[in-house]
Amino acid sequence: MMKTASVLRCDLLVVGGGINGAGIARDAAGRGLSVVLCEQDDLAAHTSSASSKLIHGGLRYLQYGELGLVRKALREREVLMRSAPHLIRPLRFVLPQLPGLRPAWMLRCGLFLYDHLARRELLPASASLDLRMHATGQALTAGLRSGFMYADAAVDDARLVVLNALDAHERGAIILPRTRCVSLHASNQTWHASLRAEDGTTTTVEARCLVNATGAWALDLLQQAQIASQRKLRMVKGSHIVVPRLFEHEEAYLFQNDDGRIVFALPFEQHYTLIGTTDVEFTEDPRRVTISADETTYLCNISNRYFRKQIGPADVVWSYAGIRPLLDDGAGNAAAVTRDYELLTDTRAAPLLSVFGGKVTTYRKLAEQALNRIAGMMTVPGAAWTDAACLPGGDVLGAAPANASVLHFDDFIERIQRQYPWLPATQAKRYTRAYGTRVHKLLAGCQSLADLGVALAPGLHEGELRYLMETEWARSADDVLWRRTKLGLQAPPGATGLIDAWMQRHLRQTPVLAAGGRHG
Incomplete structure (x- = not known):
């Protein structure tokens, strides 16, 4: 049975939860726009978790x-x-x-x-x-x-996507993984979209501007919006x-x-x-x-x-x-095809920005330029800001990015090990690398390893699973084992089923990540 939710009104609807979509949502939310981001699968489920893991x-x-x-x-x-x-x-x-x-x-x-x-x-x-x-x-x-x-x-790479989405969320954006854009049309210079979640819930979104950050599906979304493509992929x-x-x-x-x-x-x-x-x-x-x-x-x-x-x-x-x-x-072989990106705007039906191409390393600059282009189609309250801001957990030496936080990150790992001496050294290092300063939120209230709960796979305790569900939109064992961590490399046979079963039991207890107050 289909469930229907109320209408969401926003400045920006971002379709696509890879690195470009998450980066644009983050930049936009930080500039004061109301943002909804939808992704048909998990965040970073496709191209953005399949890179060479390099900047x-x-x-x-x-x-x-x-x-x-x-x-x-x-x-x-x-x-x-x-x-x-x-x-x-x-x-x-x-x-x-x-x-x-x-x-x-x-x-x-x-x-x-x-x-x-x-x-x-x-x-x-x-x-x-x-x-x-x-x-x-x-x-x-x-x-x-x-x-x-x-x-x-x-x-x-996958955690980079999740942290951009998390920063966007904490700045007021609504993030909707596992939510497909099933219909899309424009009228009166406004985009009207129907979004369908895995459980059948349908949400209607009315947006002043649409961002097409769907990667391999970019031409499909344009066709759905009845917009002729100016580029080929x-x-x-x-x-x-x-x-x-x-x-x-x-x-x-x-x-x-x-x-x-x-x-x-x-x-x-x-x-x-x-x-x-x-x-x-x-x-x-x-x-x-x-x-x-x-x-x-x-x-x-x-x-x-x-x-x-x-x-x-x-x-x-x-x-x-x-x-x-x-x-x-037009390059002759695949290796020679450009890795650069292009941003195309279209205002005939309603403001639309499409992202073509790109790579992980340039995602932040792409997002910044995308918002500058959007500012040419509608009012954007704030200016560019992401070059001087840390991602969640990156504020090792304070809110502003610092060279010393990179050059002396091992000092931060040692501080965490001293603060939580009961945590095994390999686990402490993994936590600090994955969560940065957010490790304190993960370990809040824990005085011993037992306080993290049962280990459902080597190095993966119930406490971390709960954190990933409540904070990072994790909903399946694959989300956890292969995207938010790489513990799937060490997981024994049967671990996936055990984790999935645990997560399903706890889903009803997990709050849905809410947004700020800038939406209609």
Whole structure:
């Protein structure tokens, strides 16, 4: 039986709960707009949780002449590091030089540009490397003698989305995961949308402006709104594999390949190595994207070309794939398609902004520019603000972003361990990396590990599950094990069913996240 809710009136309806939609909702709410965001699945359920887990300038984009994109991404890199020092951490990369591929002079020139296209305050400059003498060379095959080292940053991509949505919510936005936009039309310069939740509840929204941040579904939403698209999208699948750890240090690697592509090998979740990505044309349903056997073999083969420790498909403990909805710029191969974004506005029926393309690193700037474009179609009370604000949990040294919070984040981890000495060290480190200063909210009232409740999987206690349900919209074991944490890597068989059952029992006790008071 269909349930009907009252009409919600807002300034901005954002359709799409990936990184771009969440970032736009956050920026808009902080500028004083009333915002409703809906997402057909969980937050970050698709492309935004299937990245290479990096905040980076895109070193390889230099070969395609995308200096503007690389400069923009490099500037954003340190802005984001300061805003979320718990989620984003510095990471050094080793780039071995392989005979027959890009020569040393070309790599050196590329890294020189990479060092100087934007100001650096947190990350060191690149340097030449003798792999025979450096610790990172020990994991590599004997023929690799020289290379380079440069710096970027690692990120928990899915949590970055959730924290943007949480910040938007705390600034008054209504966040509606698992809620599909089932109908949409404009009249009298207002958008009228019907949103249907999983339980059948239907909400009507009247919005002054519509934001299409649906990624791979951007053209579908425009068709639903009866708006002719001015752009085409090119769907490119990127896949990753996770294997038991191939090296002991905390640096990462960037490997060249004969086909011109590059592949990352990153330290991942203490005991694993993350390897990716691929670039494969995709024309099927974006909700049903998986890694292929050929992609798995491809990534294993590149790994085996560089690492002493050999791997095969049987060594893969986890894999994931996502669709990059890229702007179709006519490039001949998928790897060369631009990763930049474009914002298109349309005011014929009612104010509409559509997002095409983009990448995790530039999401904040995209959101800022989106609000500036929206300000050209309707009144926006506030000015740009997100470059000088922390994300939830990032206020390690106070409300303002600070270099020291990045450079000395380990000091914060030690403070948490001293404040909660009963918490196992590995769990304390995970909590501080995942929740930052919000760890105090998670651990409120706890005096011992027993106060966190029963462990339903290794390292996952009832107290954390309850926090994720009440604060971060978690509704299933997958939400918890693979997006808000990566504890699925260590979870034993049967843990998913056990967690799902626990969550279903407690759903009736979990309050629905409410919004502020700026909605009609």
